[in-house]
Amino acid sequence: MKILGVVLIVLGIIMFIITGVSYTTEEKIIDAGPIQLSTEKEKDINWPPYAGGISIAAGIIVLALSRKK
Template identity: 65%
Template sequence: MKTIGIILIIAGIAMFFVTGFSFTTEETVIDAGPIELSAEKEKNVNWPPYAGGASIIAGLIFLGLSKKK
């Protein structure tokens, strides 16, 4: 429980500073026999700042529960 709490706190702090990331995928647009056209598309993954706060609070709860035992 203590390890999970620490991981959640570290992840929550990181989520405050890094609010998302993007990556590029290659998708086939046309595939007609020997002719193939592909395009690169950029996709974004974002999360709200309060998700980091929720992660920190959950980590603190896990740490508090682990100390009571």
């Protein structure tokens, strides 16, 4: 349980620092025999800053509960 608490705290800190990630995908527009046309699209994954706070709070609660036993 202690490992889970530490992981949640570290994940929460990372979520505060990095509020999202973006990545690029390549999509085919036209694929007609020897003629191929593709484009690159950038996609984003964002999360709100309070999600990091919730993760940190959950990690602290898990650590506190594991120490009581």
